[in-house]
Amino acid sequence: MYKKKSVNTDIPLKTLREMYLTMLRIRKFEETVASLILKKEIQTPCHLYIGQEAIATGVCTSLRKSDYVFSTHRSHGHYIAKGGDLKKLMAELYCRETGCSYGRGGSMHIADPDIGLPGSSAIVAGTIPLAVGVAYSFFLQKKDNVSVAFFGDGAVGEGVFYESLNLAALKKLPVLFVCENNLFSTHMPISACLANIDIKKTAETFCIPTARVDGNDVQSVYKTAKKMIENARKNKGPAFIECMTYRWYGHVGPNLDIDKGLRSKEELDYWMKRDPIKKLERQMIQQKILTIAKKKVIEEMIKKEIDEAIAFKNKSHSPEKIDIARSVFKEE
Amino acid sequence: MxxxxxxxxxxxxxxxxxxxxxxxxxxxxxxxxxxxxxxxxxxxxxxxxxxxxxxxxxxxxxxxxxxxxxxxxxxxxxxxxxxxxxxxxxxxxxxxxxxxxxxxxxxxxxxxxxxxxxxxxxxxxxxxxxxxxxxxxxxxxxxxxxxxxxxxxxxxxxxxxxxxxxxxxxxxxxxxxxxxxxxPEELYSIKIGKGIVRRKGKDVTIVATSYMVYKAIEAGKDLEKEGVDVEIIDLRTVKPMDKQLLYNSVKKTKRLVIADASWKTCGIGAEISATIAESKLLTTLKAPIIRITLPDAPAPASSVLEQAYYPESKDIVLAVENLLKYSCDNNEKCDY
CATH class of the missing domain: 3.40.50.970 (Thiamin diphosphate (ThDP)-binding fold, Pyr/PP domains)
Structure with a gap:
């Protein structure tokens, strides 16, 4: 049967639509979270993913449910892209018992093992060796699954980054390292942190396939990640992808940090013009894959999902004080 | 076997x-x-x-x-x-x-x-x-x-x-x-969280970990010659700690020496001492608790200093003797 494909890419239309939906779902969810932080409803420190949606989306769309991804302090996008439930995520941001981490984790510790997201860590680079360990488990058990480590450019300052790349390369493990280079390590421009800001080149020293892609172009991310993931499944070892991007908000919370002298309005404007969602949207509309009417339908659907997530949160209780020490250990 | x-x-x-x-x-x-x-x-x-x-x-x-x-x-x-x-x-x-x-x-x-x-x-x-x-x-x-x-x-x-x-x-x-x-030749496991009594006794409880258990056993033999009957507990698991075993022994002996070859401050000995101090047994003790530990200093290289650094059975013997002097109400004889 003839399979419909978009005009200038070889990505199936269904996949493009799926990626558009996922990116928009992340964007709208994060915008809602930002407004709820401003209203002082959400207390847990949230590191918002707006501006970087194409990366989690492009990578996770290339994965199976049984593949594992590890996230970071900036976790919401990865959770949603891997198929997480908005209700459980919203409940976790309110630290409710019904949250995806039972109100024990908060924004920086999001997990759902059933979707292949065993967790996210607030320690920069802390989950990189965990992804290598999952890959080692797949390797020992001869499974054709892969694991993915998401991390930011700031993680390249940590020693465990280098140790982990070396171990994975040494043992040819099925792991994809995804560096989301948003040009900042907390408040510091990455050029003030790294002697060599060419992170792809740093990764090349481990003799593994590497690529640098436009992290605001979901199709580039998807195609590059897909190829690397397929290779990893065929025991061709790890790969590294550096995705160039920009976070619209500050390191944490819904502020832009422009007034604090950390970055210029011109810089932010430049990147907002390169909005990853608008980029795909323009192309899809041009190619008549998406219409304004259809876009409205999608937006309505997402709004409904978010409303339902808030309603779910409203019905949910906080954890009971008596359970303060529950789950310190797994009991027999 | x-x-x-x-x-x-x-x-x-x-x-x-x-x-x-x-x-x-x-x-x-x-x-x-x-x-x-x-x-x-x-x-x-x-x-x-x-x-x-x-x-x-x-x-x-x-x-x-x-x-x-x-x-x-x-x-x-x-x-x-x-x-x-x-x-x-x-x-x-x-x-x-x-x-x-x-x-x-x-x-x-x-x-x-x-x-x-x-x-x-x-x-x-x-x-x-x-x-x-x-x-x-x-x-x-x-x-x-x-x-x-x-x-x-x-x-x-x-x-x-x-x-x-x-x-x-x-x-x-x-x-x-x-x-x-x-x-035993076969595969077996020992429950984590359970200590064991290595020597039954009535006068003083010695709680020891790892290598210090052997030092405590040597001390116990020397003390036996002096007519002192110590009970030796091998903690085996530091955490979770077998508190009941400690309580049972200290309840009987009313005197406690702890031997753990790590640093003193905030160490395993401190935790065991606090466990007894927080229990009803505190008021039944006949003497203060003594901890045998490393000094609060990094390990030296010099073998002369190493001898001073790592506790020996004689340190445990001395501690037990001190406890017994204390309980004779001759506190001035006591070194602490």
Missing amino acids: RIIRYSEAINEALHQLLASNKKVFLIGQGVTSPWYVGTTTVGLIDRFGPHRVFDTPVSENAVTGLGVGAALTGMRPIVVHPRMDFMYYAMDQIANQAANWHYMFGGQMSVPITIWGIINRGGEQGAQHSQALQAIFAHIPGLKVVMPSTPYDVKGLLVASVEDDNPVIFIDDRWLYNYEGDV
């Missing part, structure tokens, strides 16, 4: 664990070396190959993290640090990741990893090749800490650590490796 050495009991446990459970693997520095980890890994590489017995580069943090990640998928890794001083490099993976993971995500996933740290002291090795870090790990919620002293216990507790669904810090001391004892 046969009599074998402590190091042979570890080796036998590793062979049997790897042979009986495909999910078990051993990873760390020197695991394919005939001498690095004190002959405890002899024969494993030939039998199980380089993937289940993975000799690693010096990358403690990532190697430990690899174990934690694999454990999240249900594997049962044993990560060895042949000198536990190097575990400081892996503290993020141990304390931030492994220890917190079960709690932090509401009990959805556990980390069934055994992190094996060897105390490798003496021989003028100095401050960074000598440390005993049990108290540091015991402080952290989510970690269990075991310290077997006998060949029987080291096999049974290594098996129990691997079978446990939680991260277990398994600490042994190279000074124990040539001690001999009865060890």
